[in-house]
Amino acid sequence: MILPVVQMVLPIVLLLGLGTVCRKKQLLRPEGLAGLKTVVGDLCLPVVLFNAFFTAHYSLSVVLTFLAVYLGFGAALLAGFALRRLAAPHGRFFPFLLTSAEGGMLGYALYGVLMGEQSGFAAVDLGQTVFAYTAFLGALTMVDGQQVSIKGMVRNIVTNKCCIGMALGILLGAAGVGQWVLSGPAGGIVTGAIFMLTAPTSALVLLIVGYELELDRSLLRPVAVTVLCRLAVMGLLLAAVSFIVFRLIPYDRSLQIALMILYALPAPFIIPLFADVGDEGKYISTTLSVHTICTVLLFAAIAAFSLT
Template identity: 30%
Template sequence: MVFLTAFSKVLPVFLLILLGVLLRRIRLMRPESVADIKKLVVNVTLPAALFLAFSQVTIELHYLLIVVTVFAACWLVLLLGGRLHGPLRIDSPFMPSLLTGFEAGMMGYAIYGAVYGADNIWRFGIIDLGQVLFVFFVLVPGLKRLSTGATSFRETLLGFLKTPVILAILAGLLASQIGLSGLLAASSIGDSLLETVRLVGSMTTPLVAIAIGYELQLRAGEISRPLRTIATRLLIWVPAGLAFSLLVVGRLLHLDTAFQAAVLTMAILPPPFVIPLFMPNADEADVNFVVNALTLAILVTLVAYPLIPALFPPLTN
């Protein structure tokens, strides 16, 4: 009964993903249109949702422990991945990158927000911040070295600071400090502006789900290496996420179940979808390996996610 209740929370996301699959099958949308939808999400709808969520947040010092721990864990797993080529019998240089980092922007916020509500996505944002720092300052520069050569720290830092999601979080925190939401809500025009931002942010989950469904397909070729990679990833992150959620987030920091659910949501997410973008010189076998690993990881996330609200039910007002 608990699982069915939890599954009902996730069912709308599943149905929207199936809609995306259907739109691809009947060719009602083109790949270019889906690419534009993803740009809209990353640059407009997700930043709008994050701005609103973080504008209601009071940042506390102990959140820093979460950010630092997630960053360190991601880096540690990347280093561990470099030693697993032999045991896993996978010689691709991209395998370690598939073991760490998480696709929060194009998947995590959408499924977490669908179950726990837009007002709570700032909790997921706190968990996400550590891995965002890891992806920008460690993972992406490492991938660039594999493909096009090293990149400067200045270039990396500017890219991070110009990211719409980061700008939205910073703007939301600033708005929280000056009480901007309260000031706007006090007037009818200001309240209308807030409602507009709210409506834009609410588009994130349906747009992301449709885009995922449209692109959800395995490439021809072997799936043994992708399966071993994703299985290893889950064996690392699920126990680590469960322990961190219960012992640190719950018992040590005394944070609520929505925070604990955010940790486990992160733990089962796929690797970052940006990995294929940094493979311009990779051979076809490596490209198929990465794409199939990402696809399998998406399927695992969708199947496993109903277990999280069963373990940590959404907060009720």
């Protein structure tokens, strides 16, 4: 039992550590990191998302899971606003560190390491991604003092390459084009081309995450409170969503593992991209870093569960 878990967890730890070494030894400079992020965000992840939804099987369980995940994260956001005094004086962005999840940059990578493919994570990431680019960003722009509009939220969705990849995958997959193409003579060509683009994604993502791991000791108290609150809220969501979903559809072990990974992830890394975080930047980055470490530890437990 221990050896297979180590075999799955150790590569992740090594890549995160390698990313940290790249920062400390300046083997990778900030401009190089920016280039890597562009490759991952504008090319690799859109193809990963496209492939996940292009090859997915659409059913009532997908719709049910989408609704449960979306509404669950909405409840977590409301809980964050109700509890933000716990992280004073850093309560402004506390609610956003308590909800949604970094599915694109981390979820698919971890699920792929564990299951050998990434499409199974799409069923739970659909609700998370739509939530992130609607309710999450809408609330974030309000807190940041910006005017919220439906037009602005739609613009964020239709111009984001990951959302475009996901939308194309859903349209073609739900229409049955995905299964038709993959079962035809061109299936091998399409699969091979997609594999060449998606194969390095997990390693690149983990390298980037490791590079950006940063711990500020002066912020450990509010960060610890934030991370513990998130772990508690995500634990409740995992129990509630699993109960609801598997009461209405037959138990699916791969879906259960996908849910476990989803709720083990840190908050989205997009917060500084869509808000002027100012002096709160260190609090946000330290919280994300600490929770990423917690995610790796939780992933070890999930890996052990997957082998039982």
